Amino acid sequence: AQSVSQHNHHVILSEAASLELGCNYSYGGTVNLFWYVQYPGQHLQLLLKYFSGDPLVKGIKGFEAEFIKSKFSFNLRKPSVQWSDTAEYFCAVNAKRGSGNTGKLIFGQGTTLQVKP
Amino acid sequence: GAVVSQHPSWVICKSGTSVKIECRSLDFQATTMFWYRQFPKQSLMLMATSNEGSKATYEQGVEKDKFLINHASLTLSTLTVTSAHPEDSSFYICSALDTRASYEQYFGPGTRLTVT
Numbered sequence: 301a302q303s304v305s306q307h308n309h310h311v312i313l314s315e316a317a318s319l320e321l322g323c324n325y326s327y328g329g330t331v332n333l334f335w336y337v338q339y340p341g342q343h344l345q346l347l348l349k350y351f352s353g354d355p356l357v358k359g360i361k362g363f364e365a366e367f368i369k370s371k372f373s374f375n376l377r378k379p380s381v382q383w384s385d386t387a388e389y390f391c392a393v394n395a396k397r398g399s400g401n402t403g404k405l406i407f408g409q410g411t412t413l414q415v416k417p
Numbered sequence: 418g419a420v421v422s423q424h425p426s427w428v429i430c431k432s433g434t435s436v437k438i439e440c441r442s443l444d445f446q447a448t449t450m451f452w453y454r455q456f457p458k459q460s461l462m463l464m465a466t467s468n469e470g471s472k473a474t475y476e477q478g479v480e481k482d483k484f485l486i487n488h489a490s491l492t493l494s495t496l497t498v499t500s501a502h503p504e505d506s507s508f509y510i511c512s513a514l515d516t517r518a519s520y521e522q523y524f525g526p527g528t529r530l531t532v533t
Contacts, residue, residue, distance in 0.1 A: 332520060343526040344461075344510070390460060394520060403449055403514040405522060407460045 302327045304393050306408035313381050314416050321376040321411050323391030332394040333374040334405065335365055339387045347389075350374065361385070383417045419445050421513045423525035430501055430532055438496045438528045440511030446491035447513035451522065452484070455508040467494040501532040 307322040325331065335347040348359025355367040365376045374391060391408040420443040430436050440450055448469045453461040465486055466474040473486035483505075485497040498505055508529050512522040 334521075336524075344512075344524040346521065349521065402466065403516070403520045403522065404451070404463065404466065406463075410458075410460045412458070 302393065302395055302406050304391055304406050304408040306389075306391050306411050308411045309409065310412045310414070312414045312416065315383055316380050317415075319376070319378040319381045319385075319413070321389055321391075321413075323374045323376065323408055325372050325374070325391075325393045325406075327372075327393065327395045329395060333365075333367060334392040334394070335359065335363070335374070335376050336390045336392060337387045338390065344390070347376070381413070381415050383415045386413060386415045388412055419443070419513070419515055419523040421511065421523045421525040423509075423511055423528050425528060426526060427529040428531070430530070432502055432532055433500055435497055435499045436501055436530060438498075438509055438511075438530075440494045440496070440513070440525050442492050442513035442523070445513070445515055445517065447494075447515070448491060449514040449516070450488060450494040451512045451514070452486060452494075452496050453510045453512070455510055455527070457508075461510060464496075469494075498530065501530070503532045506530055506532045 304325045333350040336344045337347050338344050347363050348357050350357045350367045358364045363378050365374055367374050389411045392405040394405050422441045424439045450467040452464045454464050455461050463476050464479045467486045467488040469488045469491050475481045488494040508527050510527040512524045515521050
């Protein structure tokens with residue numbers, strides 16, 4: 301069965317520190333990859349996505365992620381975090397099968413990021 | 418991005434009653450919507466895929482008779498929690514799948530259900 305694993309459950313950083321959140325998935329075929337953010341009391345918002353092409357993807361608010369196919373990974377990075385980045389971060393994978401795509405997403409467990417001012 | 422709304426944003430009901438939650442895609446037509454459940458400090462668990470004009474597809478372990486899903490139009494899906502119990506208390510989130518250009522899901526703000 302497909303699964304998504306986020307290694308860091310709770311990360312605490314000081315402002316201006318660099319961030320890297322790990323995400324690995326288990327599926328041998330073609331995938332679409334996503335990172336979502338959920339700010340306290342708000343709904344999920346898309347940070348960035350990878351469908352094809354350049355494996356280094358840039359998203360909103362200075363976030364980027366790199367798809368490494370050989371490692372089944374899609375790690376999220378930000379060079380300098382801000383207090384406003386405090387939120388829950390979710391990695392998600394949509395597995396494509398042949399010409400069909402149900403659109404179903406499998407989510408990782410989530411990572412709580414706390415940025416101290 | 419596209420906008421998905423949910424109504425109500427929160428609801429309190431008594432044990433044994435039924436509650437209906439609406440999910441609307443406001444600026445695009447969605448033949449497919451998804452319903453998730455999120456427990457505190459946990460990830461989203463996919464409950465079912467709602468397909469316009471056909472029966473919903475439920476994930477393993479989700480009771481289809483308890484969580485009734487209706488997708489009567491291209492912009493509206495409803496989730497009815499029947500005979501609610503306290504253990505059904507949770508945060509329910511819907512999303513709408515945009516198939517126009519990419520398979521991206523847009524999420525609603527969620528509905529907090531508390532069963533007393």
